[in-house]
Amino acid sequence: MLDLGLTGKVAIVTGGSAGLGRAAAMRLAREGARVSICARRKEVLERTAGEIRQAGGDVLAIPADVTRAEDVEAVVKATTERFGGVDILLNNAGTSAAAAFMDVDDRTWQTDIELKLMAAIRFCRLAIPIMQKRGGGVIINVTTVGGKAPAPRAVPTAVTRAAGINLTKGLANEYASSGIRVNTICLGLVKSEQWERRAKGGDVEAVYREGAKRVPLGRMGEAEEFGDLVAFLVSARAAFITGTAINFDGGMGAVV
Numbered sequence: 001m002l003d004l005g006l007t008g009k010v011a012i013v014t015g016g017s018a019g020l021g022r023a024a025a026m027r028l029a030r031e032g033a034r035v036s037i038c039a040r041r042k043e044v045l046e047r048t049a050g051e052i053r054q055a056g057g058d059v060l061a062i063p064a065d066v067t068r069a070e071d072v073e074a075v076v077k078a079t080t081e082r083f084g085g086v087d088i089l090l091n092n093a094g095t096s097a098a099a100a101f102m103d104v105d106d107r108t109w110q111t112d113i114e115l116k117l118m119a120a121i122r123f124c125r126l127a128i129p130i131m132q133k134r135g136g137g138v139i140i141n142v143t144t145v146g147g148k149a150p151a152p153r154a155v156p157t158a159v160t161r162a163a164g165i166n167l168t169k170g171l172a173n174e175y176a177s178s179g180i181r182v183n184t185i186c187l188g189l190v191k192s193e194q195w196e197r198r199a200k201g202g203d204v205e206a207v208y209r210e211g212a213k214r215v216p217l218g219r220m221g222e223a224e225e226f227g228d229l230v231a232f233l234v235s236a237r238a239a240f241i242t243g244t245a246i247n248f249d250g251g252m253g254a255v256v
C-alpha cells in the first residue's frame with residue numbers, strides 16, 4: 001500500500017465538475033484531501049459535488065469562470081475561508097481549440113490565452129503566498145504534448161500550452177526554496193466529457209476507437225488514470241519531483 005499522505009490536505013481543482021478534473025477531484029477526496037472544485041455550469045458542478053460527498057469526501061463547489069480574475073479571487077477566498085488554506089492547485093479548466101493558423105482571429109487567440117494561461121497565472125499568484133505561509137505546496141498545470149511538439153493546424157492551443165509548460169518550469173525554479181513543487185501533465189487523448197460532446201449524441205465509443213488509432217498503446221487514456229497520476233504527483237511520494245513535464249499520452253507525443 002502506497003501511503004500518499006494526502007489526508008487533510010486542501011486542493012483546488014479548476015474545471016473539477018466534469019471529465020479529467022472530476023476524476024482528479026474524486027481521487028483526491030478519496031485519499032482524504034478536502035477539495036474545492038469550480039466550473040461555470042452550476043448544476044453539473046453541484047452534481048459532482050454531491051457524488052464526492054456521497055463517497056464520503058469533503059468538498060466545496062464554487063461556480064466560477066476562470067477567465068474572470070474576480071472569479072479566480074473568489075475561488076481562492078472561499079477555499080481558504082472554508083478549509084483554512086491551499087496545499088494543492090490543479091489548473092485543469094480548459095477546452096480544445098485547434099485550427100489552421102489563418103482561421104484563428106485575435107479574439108480566439110485572446111480567449112485561449114485567458115482560459116489556459118492567464119487563469120493558471122492568476123491562480124498561482126494567489127495560491128503561492130498561501131502555500132509559502134504553510135511551508136510548501138504543490139501545483140500541477142494541465143497542458144498537452146502539442147505544447148512540446150506542435151502539429152500543423154493546432155493553434156491557438158499548442159502555443160498556449162507551450163507557455164503553460166514554460167510557466168511550470170519557471171515557477172518550479174523560483175519557488176523550490178519555498179517548498180513548492182510545480183509540474184505539468186502533458187495530455188494526449190483521454191476520455192472525457194469533451195469527447196462525448198464531440199460525438200454530438202452519436203456513438204462516443206466510435207470516437208474513442210478512432211482516437212485510439214493515433215495512440216501507440218492502442219487506446220485512449222481513462223480519466224481515472226489521470227486522477228491516479230495527479231494523486232501521485234501531489235503526494236509525499238513524489239516529493240523529489242518538480243519542474244517536470246510528464247507526457248500522459250500512451251506514447252503519442254513526438255518528443256520526450
Ligand SMILES: NC(=O)c1ccc[n+]([C@@H]2O[C@H](COP(=O)([O-])OP(=O)(O)OC[C@H]3O[C@@H](n4cnc5c(N)ncnc54)[C@H](OP(=O)(O)O)[C@@H]3O)[C@@H](O)[C@H]2O)c1
Binds near residue numbers: 094187
Ligand atoms: N481529454 C483530452 O483528451 C484532452 C486533451 C488535451 C488537453 N485536455 C485538457 O485537459 C483539461 C480537461 O479537459 P477535459 O477533457 O476533462 O474537458 P471536459 O470534459 O470538457 O471538462 C472541462 C472542465 O472544465 C470546466 N471549464 C471549462 N471552461 C471553464 C471556464 N472558463 N471556467 C471554469 N471552468 C471551466 C468545465 O465545466 P464548465 O463547462 O461547466 O465550465 C469542466 O468542468 C482541459 O484543460 C483540456 O483542454 C484534454
